């Protein structure tokens with residue numbers, strides 16, 4: 001009897017880490033660098049190109065353009081991203097349950 005191949009396991013761990021680091025990256029507000037999944041009340045907005053930004057920054061009068069694509073928020077205000085908030089909440093929950101996942 002041979003133990004199941006370890007390769008599949010390694011691959012899935014690798015994919016998880018990629019997903020985790022991608023999510024951690026996307027959930028970092030590009031303005032204040034805050035991890036949006038750690039906010040006590042998660043509220044995430046996005047420009048029309050889906051660049052995520054925390055509500056604190058989006059509602060801040062000094063932030064008048066998307067920091068990534070420079071879309072003008074006064075002409076095209078960022079909209080609330082309920083699904084993104086859901087992702088952020090489950091990401092925070094998964095991280096809390098599994099202990100700190102280190103992101104490189």
Ligand SMILES: [Zn+2]
Pocket residue numbers: 029030031032033034053054055056057058
């Ligand atoms: Zn922010």
Ligand SMILES: [Zn+2]
Pocket residue numbers: 047048049050051066067068069070071
């Ligand atoms: Zn943008």
